[in-house]
Amino acid sequence: MRILDWYILKRYLVTFLFTLLILIPIAVAIDISEKIDKFLRDDTLTALAIINDYYKNFIIYYANTFMPLALFIAVILFTTKLSNNTEVVAMTNAKISFTRFLYPYFIGATLVTIFALAMNHYVVPNSSKVRNKFEKTYIRKAKFGENSIHDFSLQLSDTSYIYLKSYNFRFSSGTYFSLEYYDGTELKYKLTADNIKWREKDSIFDLTNYKIRKIFPKMDSISSGIVLDTTFTFTPKDLMFKSTLSQEMPTDELMEFIDISRKRGVKNLNTYLVELHKRTSLPVSSYILTIIAVALTFKKRRGGVGVNLALGIGIMFIYVFFLKVSEVLGAVAGVNSLLYVWFPNIVFGCLALYFYVKARK
Known part of the structure; x- marks a missing residue:
């Protein structure tokens, strides 16, 4: 120079x-x-x-x-x-x-x-x-409905789907939860619960009044209970779909989030x-x-x-x-x-x- x-x-x-x-x-x-x-x-x-x-x-x-x-x-x-x-x-x-x-x-x-x-x-x-x-x-101040979602569905993989009637991020709890597994177009497994709550300390979900239905060729197996502690392949963060969330992710995390969301069937x-x-x-x-x-x-x-x-x-x-x-x-x-x-x-x-x-x- x-x-x-x-x-x-x-x-x-x-x-x-x-x-x-x-x-x-x-x-x-x-x-x-x-x-x-x-x-x-x-x-x-x-x-x-x-x-x-x-x-x-x-x-x-x-x-x-x-x-x-x-x-x-x-x-x-x-x-x-x-x-x-x-x-x-x-x-x-x-x-x-x-x-x-x-x-x-x-x-x-x-x-x-x-x-x-x-x-x-x-x-x-x-x-x-x-x-x-x-x-x-x-x-x-949080606007009405800003901390919650309603009638939310999400594809976790090619064979599994979840649905929530409502979920509140402030209290980390939701109502009328269901998880379904499919083999092609045939339903093979369904888990439902009246309530679902995220326990962040242990990274697990608490389900109350749950029912599990397993579908076999000649019969169904149904079991139920009051409380079930379990883990899933999603967290409450995966239920959010807001522009502010994208602004808070470093690029590598954002690209991974987009890739996972595509595989889960998120449309937009x-x-x-x-x-x-x-x-x-x-x-x-x-x-x-x-x-x-x-x-x-x-x-x-x-x-x-x-x-x-x-x-x-x-x-x-x-x-x-x-x-x-x-x-x-x-x-x-x-x-x-x-x-x-x-x-x-x-x-x-x-x-x-x-x-x-x-x-x-």
């Missing part, structure tokens, strides 16, 4: 970190103003718990969320300054092409992308788990697939946003940084809009979630290519 490359790369990273450090305190200040009354109403909640359990993880989550925006604004700010100081003119006169000029930018974008990928796939999910638990305990996993694909697509956008930002500010423009910043924020707003719409549409059953999640990058990738070709000329 040349001295010029180190100069641009250093400015790239320093301005990016500076922009990120400006955005995060603003987000924290707004959040404190909204939640201060909820923090004060609980006498058992300490300042240490608020900082360590909530705001530490809040900063991790929103630093990762703001990363593309901070990167885009940073590139616009310091590249505009290079143009206004006629430094870009000097580089052009030295026969440095636009493609060569992008070289240190791409190194910077690569460093940011690698860091964002590690954050998205492993750090942020574990952080979100702690933050969401804090919010459920001290900030958000797009909510989880959107979260999985988004963890890669958002960091990769660093390259696309960098090209657009450099191409917009490569040449000196009348109005300087103000015009460039306004134009950049407008483009960023459109990108974020596309991103949110694609996430919502990608979670709909029956659609290709991978295509929807990557659609904003495809569209803005084409836009970046257009700006790149135009800037080269």
Whole structure:
């Protein structure tokens, strides 16, 4: 790398970190103003718990969320300054092409992308788990029906199915449970119980008023009892189907969950697939946003940084809009979630290519 490359790369990273450090305190200040009354109403909640359990993880989550925006604004700010100081003119006169000029930018974008990928796939999910638990305990009151499911069925394997009339996650108990085993289309075994309760300490289920029916070619065997302690190939976690659950899983755990759910016959996993694909697509956008930002500010423009910043924020707003719409549409059953999640990058990738070709000329 040349001295010029180190100069641009250093400015790239320093301005990016500076922009990120400006955005995060603003987000924290707004959040404190909204939640201060909820923090004060609980006498058992300490300042240490608020900082360590909530705001530490809040900063991790929103630093990762703001990363593309901070990167885009940073590139616009310091590249505009290079143009206004006629430094870009000097580089052009030295026969440095636009493609060569992008070289240190791409190194910077690569460093940011690698860091964002590690954050998205492993750090942020574990952080979100702690933050969401804090919010459920001290900030958000559980909505009616949020902690329970009704008329729930699940395929455990190719031959086994379960059904629950209702299940409450808060009390870890449910009503009217049944487990069925099939040989092809023929029922071979059925277990029913009026109540089922999960004993987390021992990792077993307690069944009350149970009945077991075994079906043979010429006769059936029926037995019953008051209490039965047993284990199954599922836990209460497998009964949950919420987007917040996907945000709390590291990528390896999320992929395993999706794979198991597919084998169990869960029809719509797009909510989880959107979260999985988004963890890669958002960091990769660093390259696309960098090209657009450099191409917009490569040449000196009348109005300087103000015009460039306004134009950049407008483009960023459109990108974020596309991103949110694609996430919502990608979670709909029956659609290709991978295509929807990557659609904003495809569209803005084409836009970046257009700006790149135009800037080269």
